[in-house]
Amino acid sequence: MTADREPEGPRTFADPFGRAMRDFHRGEPGRLVYRDGTEVQDGNVEGFYFTPRAEWGEETTLELERLADARGPVVDVGCGTGQHVRWFQDRGVDAVGVDVSPNAVGTAREMGAERVLVGDMHDLPFEDGRFRAVHCVGTQLALGGSLAGIAALLREFARVTAEDAVGLVDNYDPTRLGADFFGFRPDPREGIAHRCFHFEYERARWEPGVRAVGPALHFLLCSPDRLRAAASETPWTVAAVRHTEPREIHYRARLERKPADGAGPDDRFSDRTTSDDRFSDRTTSDDRFSDRTTSDDRFSDRAGSDDEPSAAAIGARFFPVLVVRRGTE
Numbered sequence: 001m002t003a004d005r006e007p008e009g010p011r012t013f014a015d016p017f018g019r020a021m022r023d024f025h026r027g028e029p030g031r032l033v034y035r036d037g038t039e040v041q042d043g044n045v046e047g048f049y050f051t052p053r054a055e056w057g058e059e060t061t062l063e064l065e066r067l068a069d070a071r072g073p074v075v076d077v078g079c080g081t082g083q084h085v086r087w088f089q090d091r092g093v094d095a096v097g098v099d100v101s102p103n104a105v106g107t108a109r110e111m112g113a114e115r116v117l118v119g120d121m122h123d124l125p126f127e128d129g130r131f132r133a134v135h136c137v138g139t140q141l142a143l144g145g146s147l148a149g150i151a152a153l154l155r156e157f158a159r160v161t162a163e164d165a166v167g168l169v170d171n172y173d174p175t176r177l178g179a180d181f182f183g184f185r186p187d188p189r190e191g192i193a194h195r196c197f198h199f200e201y202e203r204a205r206w207e208p209g210v211r212a213v214g215p216a217l218h219f220l221l222c223s224p225d226r227l228r229a230a231a232s233e234t235p236w237t238v239a240a241v242r243h244t245e246p247r248e249i250h251y252r253a254r255l256e257r258k259p260a261d262g263a264g265p266d267d268r269f270s271d272r273t274t275s276d277d278r279f280s281d282r283t284t285s286d287d288r289f290s291d292r293t294t295s296d297d298r299f300s301d302r303a304g305s306d307d308e309p310s311a312a313a314i315g316a317r318f319f320p321v322l323v324v325r326r327g328t329e
């Protein structure tokens with residue numbers, strides 16, 4: 001009788017994304033890719049997560065300053081290497097980063113972020129009302145996986161923030177994307193699409209031929225109008241939207257807490273967004289939005305339906321991961 005034999009090779013959590021960040025920071029060569037079937041795209045670790053501040057752009061800095069001006073603790077949800085936590089920290093702002101990836105959190109610490117911890121954005125490890133501002137940039141909000149899931153994340157962000165808090169979130173705008181966008185999956189609903197891929201990471205020097213493979217990720221891409229609809233079910237309102245350069249397929253949305261009494265539409269919204277030239281008019285002037293989202297019964301049903309992945313399921317799938325060895329036959 002042949003004894004069972006455990007597979008050779010590392011048997012740890014793979015965390016390809018976090019490993020790639022950690023290795024880049026330590027000068028260890030490796031390659032992170034996004035994979036969707038046979039399609040592969042470079043992960044651009046340096047360009048996305050080690051961007052010199054001088055290259056952030058004036059508008060990005062203005063958005064961060066607005067969060068800093070909230071005069072209270074800021075939470076950076078999905079903080080990665082902590083590049084934004086360190087920006088707040090350097091300005092004397094009390095900032096805390098949280099990320100599901102232990103390697104990302106370790107990297108952030110190595111790079112000087114003082115207060116970062118491992119945690120899941122679906123169930124943030126903070127007490128109610130702890131922060132005055134929330135920063136969640138990197139399209140991780142889309143990992144809510146459905147409009148209902150995004151709304152649930154926004155409610156969780158509201159739970160850990162004060163009633164006058166502000167926020168910044170982002171996503172890709174499906175109304176400006178084509179099938180050539182990596183991992184793109186269309187959806188018949190206007191202003192909604194999906195993005196599916198997983199991360200793979202391979203070190204060049206150490207463990208060559210071994211790939212750390214992450215779980216399949218499902219991003220719910222939604223237009224600013226759809227985000228407004230999702231936010232309308234939460235304590236937040238979308239105060240302004242800015243499509244980012246260079247291709248303007250991606251946008252950042254400024255969030256504000258609705259008045260505590262929850263009464264009626266927020267008058268501050270239209271005033272502020274139409275008077276702020278730095279933010280796009282296009283996305284705030286679409287009158288079709290309110291009609292469609294309030295009259296489209298299919299939309300609200302589907303947003304909360306069981307056939308879409310729940311936010312918790314996506315979150316739980318993000319980190320438990322796999323390591324595979326290539327070419328061991």
Ligand SMILES: C[S@@+](CC[C@H](N)C(=O)[O-])C[C@H]1O[C@@H](n2cnc3c(N)ncnc32)[C@H](O)[C@@H]1O
Pocket residue numbers: 017048049077078079080081082083084098099100101104119120121122136137138139140143315318
């Ligand atoms: C695209 S990166 C953005 C990193 C950072 N915000 C930045 O802009 O440099 C997305 C980050 O979200 C984190 N993330 C993904 N799912 C998460 C979850 N459920 N809870 C907390 N962080 C999560 C990932 O580990 C990753 O570090």
